[in-house]
Amino acid sequence: MKKKILMIATGGTIASKETSEGLAPAISPNELLACVPEVAEACDVETVRPFNLDSTNVYAPHWLEIASIVERNYAAYDGFVVTHGTDTMAYTAAALSYLIQNSAKPVVLTGSQRSVYSRDTDARRNLSDAFLYCADSSAYGVRIVFDGSVILGTRAKKTRTRSFNAFSSIDFPAVAVMRDGRPLRYVSGSRPSGEPKFWHKLDRNVFVLKMIPGLRADIFDYLCRSCDGLVIESFGAGGLPDYEDGAFFKGLARFLALGKTAVLTTQAEHEGSSMDKYAVGRRLRSCGRVIEAGCMTLEAAVTKLMWVLALARGEEAEKLFYTPVEYDIF
Ligand code: ASP
Numbered sequence: 001m002k003k004k005i006l007m008i009a010t011g012g013t014i015a016s017k018e019t020s021e022g023l024a025p026a027i028s029p030n031e032l033l034a035c036v037p038e039v040a041e042a043c044d045v046e047t048v049r050p051f052n053l054d055s056t057n058v059y060a061p062h063w064l065e066i067a068s069i070v071e072r073n074y075a076a077y078d079g080f081v082v083t084h085g086t087d088t089m090a091y092t093a094a095a096l097s098y099l100i101q102n103s104a105k106p107v108v109l110t111g112s113q114r115s116v117y118s119r120d121t122d123a124r125r126n127l128s129d130a131f132l133y134c135a136d137s138s139a140y141g142v143r144i145v146f147d148g149s150v151i152l153g154t155r156a157k158k159t160r161t162r163s164f165n166a167f168s169s170i171d172f173p174a175v176a177v178m179r180d181g182r183p184l185r186y187v188s189g190s191r192p193s194g195e196p197k198f199w200h201k202l203d204r205n206v207f208v209l210k211m212i213p214g215l216r217a218d219i220f221d222y223l224c225r226s227c228d229g230l231v232i233e234s235f236g237a238g239g240l241p242d243y244e245d246g247a248f249f250k251g252l253a254r255f256l257a258l259g260k261t262a263v264l265t266t267q268a269e270h271e272g273s274s275m276d277k278y279a280v281g282r283r284l285r286s287c288g289r290v291i292e293a294g295c296m297t298l299e300a301a302v303t304k305l306m307w308v309l310a311l312a313r314g315e316e317a318e319k320l321f322y323t324p325v326e327y328d329i330f
Contacts, residue, residue, distance in 0.1 A: 002135075003044070003078040003079060003134070003135040005043045005044070005045050005079050005080065005134050005135065006045075006046055006048065006073050006076075006077045006079075006081075007047045007048070007080075007081045007083065008049075008050065008066055008069055008070075008082045009032065009049040010049070010052070010053060010066070010083060010084050011025035011054060012054065012055050012083065012085025012087075012111045013111060013123075014085075014123045014126070015028075015032060015116070016115045017117070025052045025054060026052075027116060027117070032116055036124055036127045036131070038132075038181070039128055039132070042131065042135045042181075045081075045131070046077075050066070051065070053085070055087045055111075056085070058088050059088075059204070060095070060202045062092070063091075063092055066082060067198060067199070070096075070103075070198075071198040077105070078134075079105050080107045080108065081109075081130050082096075083111060084109050084111050086111045086113065086167075087158065089109055089111055089144060089167075090156040090158055090167065091303060093109050093142055093143075093144050093153035094153055094156070094299040094300040094302075094304070095202070095306070096142045096153055097153035097326050097328070098199065098303055099199045100199075101196065101197045101198075101199070101326075102196050102197050103140060103192065104191050104193070105196070106133070106139035106141065106143060107142045107153075108130045108131075108134045108143050109130075109142070109143070109145070110126045110129070110146060111123075111126065112126050113163070113166055122147065125147075125148070126146055128181070129145050136183050138183065138185065138191075141189075141326060142326070144156045144167055146166060147164045147166065147167070148177050148178045149169065149176075149177055149178075150176040150177065150183060151175070152175060154300045154328035155171070155297060155327065155328070156299070157297050157298075157299060171271065172327055174186060175189065199310075202303075203305075203306050203310045204306060206305050206309070207226070208230075208298065209223070209231070210233040211233060211235055216244070217244050217248045217250070218251075220251025220252070224251075224255050224258060228260055228309050229262070229263070229305040230255060230260065231263045231293070231301050232263070233298065236266060236268060237281060238264050238265075238273035238274060238278075238292070239279075239280030239283070240252065240281075240283070242283070249284070249286070252284065252290070253286075253287040253288055256287055256290070261289075261309060261313070261314075261317050262287075262290050263292070263301055264284060264290055264293060265296065265298060265301050271295070272293070275292045291322070294329055295329065296329050300328045300329075308320045308321050
């Protein structure tokens with residue numbers, strides 16, 4: 001029996017054509033499918049195009065829209081392929097991993113570095129691999145399929161702007177590679193049983209504070225006014241500077257005293273934060289309850305905080321944040 005798959009086309013380079021203003025999404029889902037005739041042999045595909053954007057413009061409302069399309073069509077299809085721009089695909093994949101949990105059916109994101117009509121494009125391979133992976137009976141959950149790798153939605157990061165191997169699986173193996181149109185599994189995992197769980201809200205008032213040497217602590221005046229959640233992208237193992245008479249620690253204490261939530265992470269791409277290692281990190285504990293993202297990707301930390309803060313605050317938010325979803329934290 002052929003698998004029935006819903007293609008959710010959202011734009012990106014894969015659907016882009018050269019215009020007088022530069023590359024912009026213009027290719028329809030059916031035109032894309034016409035470029036990969038082998039897909040029709042493996043599965044029956046129907047298409048929707050909820051929006052057609054460069055993924056620079058894709059954020060929380062779009063993530064919620066994609067999740068709601070999957071929810072409304074869940075019973076009618078065996079899997080979902082989301083075509084998407086590469087720039088923010090890792091954020092969308094992480095967000096979908098929180099919005100669609102315990103899914104025994106696959107939700108596969110893909111895109112490309114070059115337009116489907118350009119010579120030497122990676123679009124055909126990625127599209128074909130995404131559908132063939134989605135149609136495989138071992139597939140489930142939210143995954144990115146790109147350049148032959150199958151990466152967990154919670155572990156992906158765009159690490160290259162030009163090369164075909166644009167995505168890396170950070171501090172976790174790719175769960176499979178595609179070989180001749182079939183997944184060769186490295187990590188088997190266990191297919192969820194029971195019903196999928198869909199979530200319908202995100203708190204967009206999350207800010208990422210990327211530390212640079214010498215940053216001034218009065219940024220906290222803005223953060224206290226405008227955000228519910230803060231991800232501090234600190235240096236190395238993690239910490240805050242104690243210049244300006246400890247103004248950063250005072251700012252963070254003020255932020256937390258307002259009932260807001262702060263998460264510490266690191267700018268280092270690998271191996272995560274370790275807040276208790278240095279005095280400049282351990283002192284964060286004196287500011288109030290600070291969550292530590294550890295080995296999470298920034299994309300997962302940000303979107304998980306948006307998901308958590310739509311559901312809970314304070315201690316409950318902390319507990320939810322630390323509860324692993326698809327190997328996002330361990
Ligand atoms: N700017 C494009 C986008 O993210 C890049 C791509 O798709 O590769 O929509």
